[in-house]
Amino acid sequence: MESIASRKKALSDDRFPLSFYFRIADQLADQAKVYRDEQRTHDLYTTLSRYCRIAGVLPQHKGYTTYSSREKLRHSKIYQNFILELEMLKHVVGRDLWSQNDNSLSSIPERKVARCCAVGTKSQSFTRVYEEKTGLASVFTVDTATAKDRNINVHIVTQSSPSPSLSFVHSMPYAGHVARLSAADSSLNGTPESRLLQDVHISARLMEDFLELARDNTDKDLETCGILGAFLEKGIFYVTTLIVPKQESASNSCQALNEEEIYAIQNEQSLFPIGWIHTHPSQTCFMSSVDLHTHYSYQVMLPEAFAIVMAPTDPSRNHGIFRLTDLGGMSVLKECEERGFHSHQKPPDGGPLYDHCSNVYINQNLRFEIFDLR
Incomplete structure (x- = not known):
């Protein structure tokens, strides 16, 4: 025991x-x-x-x-x-x-x-x-005005950035539509693990714009990373913010710098750290051991956290949305004290260390804001 x-x-x-x-x-x-x-x-x-x-x-x-x-x-x-x-x-x-x-x-x-x-x-x-x-009579009173302003289908980003030169807002003009992000994520559909998680909505255009921002690094075979922020409403996380921090990049790694700038934006806009996104400029679409350790720090903070890998040169799959498996990956990463690139032991349940997310959906009607701090 x-x-x-x-x-x-x-x-x-x-x-x-x-x-x-x-x-x-x-x-x-x-x-x-x-x-x-x-x-x-x-x-x-x-x-x-x-x-x-x-x-x-x-x-x-x-x-x-x-x-x-x-x-x-x-x-x-x-x-x-x-x-x-x-x-x-x-x-x-x-x-x-x-x-x-x-x-x-x-x-x-x-x-x-x-x-x-x-x-x-x-x-x-x-x-x-x-x-x-x-004696707290009003503690469970719902602010209907706020609920109306923060419509689920169209979230209007009203807060400005710390500096106008650091960010821009991209508005999606499409009609409201929500769809599962990838057919590949069906491996978790209906499992007890997937049912534990609340749904997440993200705009596909956010990923495309991130890839465009990373183009210069990608051409130089350097990774680029960004942080995803979301708000929570009625049991759904809506990804409305991408923060591209100052960073040090190599061909197979990327390290965010000045993390206090990231936290300042998250705190100012009351965002949940729902995950992160990074490129594999010349590698295939997978999670390296370093990626897994990075993601562990997100998922241990928020179970719904996910990692997006953008792999523009992978002919079979140019992006993937992953999370550590709860009974396998999280337990292995918790015990692993190695650093750098290394191999991990097989999870106790014999399953994978990580898998495709089943709770992430495209919402084409989301607006999002990008902070490029580089």
Whole structure:
């Protein structure tokens, strides 16, 4: 049986800086706000639980004593509030999901129970219990004006960039249409793994524009990378932002620089780090061992995170959208401490380390913004 000490170690891996885990905590707090506003009680409960599991073990991290006191105090207050909120939610959820053996920060995204959309009797019951026990009568009031402004079919990007010279907005003029991104992703359709994930919508034009921005590097056989940002609404992530950071490139690798610039844009526009995109200028479309380690840091933060590989010279497939398999890839990458290009052991379940995403769709009516910081 796995000991409490070993679970805490798994949740607070010292290979990542403490700031990485605080960013995960911030993302979970943001997700909780969305679920709270939309009255998605079960999703709210699992998100609060995941936050509390992380916050509860952060003091175990070797960098905790020297970390910002202000940040530690801020998250300590959030943690205390979330603990109280979890207690209130138990009256509606009907089961203590927090007590489940969920190693969500090591290999497996939290198991989702059958979703309650929090309408009708369930919603009214929850709201009444919550108000009676907390006195927060308006905490689950949906802002209908905001919901109307942020229409699912057409998301209008209204926030400006830090500098007009660094970005531009591309508007898709097509009629509303949503389609699965690739027939190749059918390998995960209907599996328990794919059903755990919320859907993601992205514009195909965003990928095309990224490839155009990378053309100069591609001609020189140099990789280019970018970061994808999304907002979450009604259980769907909408990719609306591409950030192309300052970077160091080689023919088989790319390293983002000045990460604080990336975080500044994500924070300013309240974006979830839904994934990343990079080119293989002269290689085939696959995920290298370095790519897998890079992606692990995204997927451990957000289970829906995906990696796009653009391979313009691959005659069989010029792009792929991948994620680490939950029971295989995530567990292997969690334990791997090697760096650089290397081989990985076979996953315990005998499956692949990574696979095509089954939850990513083209939405031709999305608008998106590109920040080129190079």
